[in-house]
Amino acid sequence: MLAIAPSVGYAQEATEVQAILDNIWVFIAGCLVFFMQAGFALVEAGLTRAKNVVNIFAKNMADAIIGILAFFASGYALAFGGGNDFFGDTGFFLNGLGDINELGSSGVINLSTGTFFFFQAVFAATAVTICSGAMAERTKFVSYLIFGAIMCAVIYPVVVHFTWGGGLIAQINIGDAVYSDFAGSGVVHMTGGIAAAVGAFLVGARKGRFAADGSARAIPGHNIPFAILGVFILWLGWFGFNPGSELAADNLVTGVALNTMVAAAAGGLATTVVVWLKSGKPDVAFIGNGVLAGLVAITGPCGAVTPVMSIVIGAIGGVIVVFAVAFFDKVKIDDPVGAISVHGVVGAWGVISIGLFAKYDDAFLGREDAGLFYGGGFEQLAVQLIMIGIILAWVGVMSFLVFGALKATIGLRVSEEEEIEGLDVPEHGMAGYANDISYV
DSSP states (O other): OTTHHHHHHHHHHHHHHHHHHHHHHHHHHHHHHHHHHHHHHHHHHHTSOGGGHHHHHHHHHHHHHHHHHHIIIIIHHHHHSSBOSSOBOSOGGGTTSOOTTSTTTTSSTTOOHHHHHHHHHHHHHHHHHHHHHHTTTTBOHHHHHHHHHHIIIIIHHHHHHHTTTSOTGGGOEETTEEOOOSSOIIIIIIHHHHHHHHHHHHHOOOTTSBOTTSOBOOOOOSOHHHHHHHHHHHHHHHHHHTGGGGOSOSTTHHHHHHHHHHHHHHHHHHHHHHHHHHHSSOOHHHHHHHHHHHHHHHHTTTTTSOHHHHHHHHHHHHHHHHHHHHHHHHTTOOOTTOHIIIIIIHHHHHHHHHHHHOOSOOSSSOSSSOSGGGTOOSHHHHHHHHHHHHHHHHHHHHHHHHHHHHHHTTOSBOOHHHHHHOSHHHHHSSOTTOOOOOOO
C-alpha cells in the first residue's frame, strides 16, 4: 500500500494539472476569438466609405458589449441548459450552476462553467457581427442594437442548443451518421450569414449602388490597408476559434491549427486565380475575402479532415465566394463587405464538406471514414444537408420577424439625407476623420 500510494497521488496531481491546462488553453483561445472583433471592425471599415467609419466601429463595439451581456442573461441558458430538443431552460444569468470556477463544472470535459461560458460568449459576439458589414452605411444604429441583443439572447443560442447543446439536430441520425460541425461553419458563420442576408434584403441597397438598368455599380472602400490588416487579425483569431474548439489542451490542437492555416491560404490563392482571370487584376480586397472564405469553410470540418483535403475545402470556398458575390449583386442584395457570401454561402459549404471529406472521428461523428469519398456513403451528407435546412428555416424566419418588426415600427433605415451625409455625425455626433481644431 505504501508503494502504491505515491503513484496514486501523482496520477491525481497529473489529472488536476491537465484540467488546469485545458482551462487555460480554452481561455487563451477565447481571447484570440475576442480579438477577432478588431479584425471584423477593420475589414468592414476599410471596405466602406470614410463618412461611416465611426458607425462601423460603434456597431462592432456594441456587438461585444450587448452580445456578451445578452448571452449572459439568457443565451447560455437557452444554448446549454437542461430543457428539450428546442431550447434549454436552466442557468439564466448563470444562476443555479454551482461554483462556476470548479474544474469540470460545465459538464464539458475538464472545463469550468466560467471558462466554457467565456469561450461561448465570444462566439456569440462573432455570430452577430457578421450582420454589421452586410447592412453597413444605411442602417439605424438603434435598430441594429436591438437586433444584436435578440440575436445573442435567443436566435443564435437556439441554433447552438440544436447542435452543441444536444438538441434537435444532434438527435438526428441516418444509419450510423450523426451531424458534425466542429467549430461552427454552420452554427456560427452560416447563422450570421443568413441573418445578414435577411437584414440586407429588408433594409434595401445603398443609394446609387444599382443603376437604373439594374447593373451593380462599385462603391469603393476608403481604406484597403485597414481591410487587409483586419484579414490578418481574423486569420490569427481563427487559431483560437478552431483549435480552441477542441476544448482541451491535447495533441489534436495543432492538427486543427494546421488544417486552418492551409485552408485559409488555399482560399486566398483560389480567389486570386479566379479574380485575376475574370478581371485581369489581382484585387487584393477580394483576395482578403478569399482567405476568410477558406477559414469559414474549414471551421466545420477542421477536426475531421486531412491537411490535403483542408486545402481542397479552402480552395473551393475561395472559388465559391467570387461567384456568390456576383450572384447577390445580380439579385440586387447590397452587401458592402461580402459578408453574406463569405459567412453564409461558404459556411454552408463547410457543413456540406464534412459529408464528402470526413476521414477522422472529430468527437461528433463517432466513426472514421464517414465522408462519401472515404466510403461512408450518402448518409453523412444527408444529415449535413438536413442540418443546413433546419438552421436556414429557424434563423431565416426569426430574423425576418425581428427585422420586419423593427422596419414596421422604429424603422431600419436612416433618412436619405443622413445616408448621403454619412452616419457618423447624424448617428454619433462625431466624424471619424475630423479636421484639427485650434483655439487661439
